[in-house]
Amino acid sequence: MIGVDVGSGDRLALGVLAQYRMATTEQMHRVIAPEVRIEQTRRRLARLRAEGLVDRITLPQAGRTRAWFPTPYGVQLASEWPEMRGHRPSRTVSDPTAVRLKVGHTLTVTETALAFLEDASRRGDVCRPLDWIPEVYHPIGGGEAVIPDALLYYRHGPANGDYGSMLRAFVEVDRATMGPERLAAKLTAYERLHRYVPVIPGRRPTLQEPAVEEWRRRYPLFPRVLFVLDGTGPAGVENRITALRAGAELLAPSRFLHDVPILATPLADLVHHGPSAPIWRPVHDPDQRVPWTDSGHRQT
Structure with missing residues (x-):
């Protein structure tokens, strides 16, 4: 047991750093304490660094922007907390060299998280910092797995009473580092996850214990899939949405597209308008513009 006394803010x-893997000083401030001056967040991070729990790198050509990440010691401590159980990313990065290699994508994922957190705060919805869980492992058989950039939990509507609804989403953040066809192939992986039923050696399904899809052990309904597109101009975004639409057409015979909302939007629109605005394009009909919270499926 590690004997460091960590206050509630720390x-x-x-x-957040153990779960998100990395964030800039400004991103950390917006996540954990936007109501206070940013100097307080800087002092908090410096204190955690002095205790050996977090570290930082300075990004080149970014105005000496600092990106913070947890040390192995910090990850070990955070993993012992009840609120963090099951939330640790499948691939924690704590080495400065590895952080530099992954910083572009990971900071973009963190910025996407902030769009949802800040929009929820403005709207009176419920989405807390630890409701954004990067890289949750979902097996699909044959040693393969679906690992979304993030799993999002979001309560839409009043936090109490019967009028709120719990929304869940797999979020894929694409910075155009792969071709449109490889991006569209992610739809096939999610369709496999949707129908994957694990085989338990030596055990046969019965009426009392029928075989069920693996995802049903975690979620009452399959989370919707949200693609956030960045790294290109409007033409590049259209190319990727066209590829997603072609990928969706290949899956048309299955029930996946009928059962699961799959939406895409540029990161620029997400940041400028907020996730709840009608900026999301269903991949099967990208001429539409819908809010992600009202895309035909209510999750409870």
């Missing part, structure tokens, strides 16, 4: 800061 605890949230370390928990």
Whole structure:
């Protein structure tokens, strides 16, 4: 057991870094304490660094922007907390060299998280910092798995009473580092996850214990799939949405597209308008523009 006494604010800061893997000083401030001056967040991060729980790198050609990440010691401590159980990313990065190689994509994922967190705060919905869980492992058989960039939990509507609804989403952040066809292939992986039923050696399904899809052990309904597109101009976004539409057409015979909303939007629109605006394009009909919270499926 590690004997470091971490206060509530420090605890949230370390928990966010252990879960998100990295964030800039400004991103950390917006996640953990937007109501105070950013100098307080800087002092908090410096204190955690002095205790050996987090570290930082300075990004080149970014105005000496600092990106913070947890040390192995910090990840070990945070993983012992009840609120972090099952939330640790499948691939935690704690080495400065590895952080530099992954910083572009990971900071973009963190910026996407902030869009949802800040929009929820403005709207009176419920989405807490630890409701954004990067890289949750979902097996699909044959040693393969679906690992979304993030799993999002979001309560839409009043936090109490019978009028709120719990939304869940797999979020894929694409910075155009792969071709449109490889991006569209992710739809096939999610369709496999949707129908994957694990085989338990030596055990046959019965009426009392029928075989069920693996995802049903975690979720009452399959999470919707959200593609956030960045790294190109409008033409590049259209190319990728066209590829997603072609990928969706190949899956048309299955029930996946009928059962699961699959939406795409540029990161620029997400940041400028907020996730709840009608900026999302269903991949099967990208001429539409819908809010992600009202795309035909209510999850409870």
